[in-house]
Amino acid sequence: MIAHKKTSQRKSTQHLWHPCSQMKDQETFPPLKVASASGSYLTLNDGRKIIDGIASWWCKSLGHNHxxxxxxxxxxxxxxxxxxxxxxxxxxxxxxxxxxxxxxxxxxxxxxxxxxxxxxxxxxxxxxxxxxxxxxxxxxxxxxxxxxxxxxxxxxxxxxxxxxxxxxxxxxxxxxxxxxxxxxxxxxxxxxxxxxxxxxxxxxxxxxxxxxxxxxxxxxxxxxxxxxxxxxxxxxxxxxxxxxxxxxxxxxxxxxxxxxxxxxxxxxxxxxxxxxxxxxxxxxxxxxxxxxxxxxxxxxxxxxxxxxxxxxxxxxxxxxxxxxxxxxxxxxxxxxxMQDMTAQVQQLQSQLLQAMGEVSQATGKLSNLRGIGGIVAADLAPHPDKPRIGFAVAQKAAELGALIRPLGSSLYWFPPLNIPHDTLKELQQITTQAIQQAYQ
Ligand SMILES: Cc1ncc(COP(=O)(O)O)c(C=O)c1O
CATH class of the missing domain: 3.40.640.10 (Type I PLP-dependent aspartate aminotransferase-like (Major domain))
Known part of the structure; x- marks a missing residue:
């Protein structure tokens, strides 16, 4: 596993400078190598399917490959x-x-x-x-x-x-x-x-x-x-x-x-x-x-x-x-x-707030839950030994099957607006486990 990570990181960084990233982080959190994408999922070169929980920097409103x-x-x-x-x-x-x-x-x-x-x-x-x-x-x-x-x-x-x-x-x-x-x-x-x-x-x-x-x-x-x-x-x-x-x-x-x-x-x-x-x-x-x-x-x-x-x-x-x-x-x-998405996004808003609320209850590590439309966020509690707790959670989530990218210790989901409810529940489960594992 470690050998695999090192190889993919070396290949990826040889000629590539990733945006808004500290490249040294790739030693512990190698970039996910994407082979294809469809709907709310990215398929990686190794065959794993990962949920795009942040709509690829907030832009994939209708998901991938529409x-x-x-x-x-x-x-x-x-x-x-x-x-x-x-x-x-x-x-x-x-x-x-x-x-x-x-x-x-x-x-x-x-x-x-x-x-x-x-x-x-x-x-x-x-x-x-x-x-x-x-x-x-x-x-x-x-x-x-x-x-x-x-x-x-x-x-x-x-x-x-x-x-x-x-x-x-x-x-x-x-x-x-x-x-x-x-x-x-x-x-x-x-x-x-x-x-x-x-x-x-x-x-x-x-x-x-x-x-x-x-x-x-x-x-x-x-x-x-x-x-x-x-x-x-x-x-x-x-x-x-x-x-x-x-x-x-x-x-x-x-x-x-x-x-x-x-x-x-x-x-x-x-x-x-x-x-x-x-x-x-x-x-x-x-x-x-x-x-x-x-x-x-x-x-x-x-x-x-x-x-x-x-x-x-x-x-x-x-x-x-x-x-x-x-x-x-x-x-x-x-x-x-996207002529009129009022009803769809209203429903998503309540699903997101409820799902993140349940993550908060299950982990006891979130506060300041907030959300509107297709955005929901909450703040991760400080960890005594991990000043970058958001980074640690993102890393665990990627291993478990979701791409999220907390802003400092603000954890958020910003999925495609047409994310199916089942996929959202999967994202909820992965985020819960990622938080639990990151705080161990
Ligand atoms: C509110 C807002 N304004 C401006 C920008 C900059 O857009 P771009 O990254 O396409 O230059 C962003 C990007 O995230 C944004 O969120």
Whole structure:
């Protein structure tokens, strides 16, 4: 067994640098070698089947190997795979843009990139640039929430609140304010979800001094991912957005993780009944088939940039694969399949909360259980000898048959939205055993 592990680790790391990983960890936790994937399962080279409990970094909303998405990809590949999107257009990207314009009432213009970070960065640049066009140059700062995560590029790291991810790069980053004391909740029936008046009154004095300096506030509506799978009050978000918009501050809704039914609504913004000035989607957009992100914005913003070339109104931002036709074709099909998932995700939400609650009862090692839509999380108790208890649990889970990737000691499931109930029960059983074994 040990010999096998060492060989696979050596082969895997010889020429490969894994993302967001400490490579030395592979000495004790070798990468799982995937041969194929279908639905909620990965099949490994050694024949074992592993549940993808985190939907492959939160993107496989419809699971792996979805036949209709595959067909959409093949159909597009038979026409053409990619043509520069400046100076050209095509039916696929036009149809996708039209469909995306139906997501939120005022956001009818779509600008594409490949990664989530790039969509956020486009929104930040556009917000700032629009101030210059309008002669409002003192608005040049951004505000983010505590525990925010908006991506890995320098601008998006500047509006993220995760020390570990950004600390080494400080000289490259901008120092923007962070709004703290966010009212976190356990679920959408928590009293704070509906009424955050007290928090809001404490927040206002911290916001007021910033009102003339801010061009935009960035939010991950309702659920923050990399910051620990935290859920916060819909009422607080609604108040924040109303305040911002009354002061002409843009809202950038980062729905890269939350968008397209992950929180039980088409957009997480709907929980708070808000509309953003910029809305970014990625991950579930192609259900994780191909990298595609989009920034949606309004006709007003479009008009602001409309004018003669070279007069400062040109948004000269591009990515080679902007609007890639293969990705667009898959996204169009995914959006068609995901037309209305309200009932399905509502059912998943109660199954996830119940299942994680049972893991908590069986192990006695979890606290702060929280969940919304297709997300459920809880915090692992500290272990006296294992400072990285989340890592230890993940390692045991992989041996037992599930891929999970706790964020520090926050354990979570983020499965495909169409995970069958039997598979979820299997994930529950594996997670329970993994926790029990990790604490032995
Ligand atoms: C809320 C949020 N914003 C932005 C990003 C960055 O997206 P990408 O990794 O595609 O650049 C992520 C990725 O996890 C995310 O969860």
């Amino acid at each position: 036949p209709q998405l595959k067909q959409a990809l093949v159909n597009q590949a038979n026409r053409f795979e990619h043509v520069i999107l400046a100076n050209t257009t095509n039916n696929t990207i036009e149809a996708l843009s039209e469909k995306l314009s139906e997501l939120a009432p005022t956001l009818n213009k779509a600008l594409y990139a490949s990664d989530g970070s790039c969509a956020i960065e486009m929104a930040m640049k556009m917000s700032l640039h629009s101030r210059q066009i309008q002669g409002d140059t003192q608005r040049c700062e951004f505000l983010c929430l505590e525990n925010a995560y908006h991506g890995e590029t320098c601008a998006t790291l500047s509006v993220s609140d995760l020390g570990l991810y950004k600390e080494p790069y400080k000289p490259l980053l901008m120092d923007y304010p962070v709004l703290r004391n966010i009212p976190y909740v356990a679920h959408d029936q928590d009293p704070l979800w509906f009424d955050a008046e007290t928090h809001w009154q404490q927040t206002l004095p911290r916001l007021e001094p910033l009102q003339h300096r801010l061009t935009a506030i960035l939010v991950e509506p309702i659920a923050q991912g990399a910051g620990g799978m935290r859920i916060y009050s819909a009422d607080f978000l609604r108040r924040l957005v109303i305040w911002a918009q009354s002061h002409k501050i843009h809202i950038i809704a980062d729905e890269i993780m939350t968008g397209l039914w992950r929180t039980g609504k088409k957009l997480a913004c709907e929980h708070a009944n808000i509309t953003a000035d910029f809305l970014c989607l990625s991950k579930g957009l192609t259900s994780g088939w191909l990298p595609l992100s989009v920034m949606l914005t309004s006709q007003n913003m479009y008009d602001c940039f409309y004018g003669d070339y070279g007069t400062g109104r040109d948004f000269l931002h591009s990515h080679t694969h902007s609007g890639n036709a293969l990705a667009a074709a898959v996204a169009l099909e995914a959006l068609t399949i």
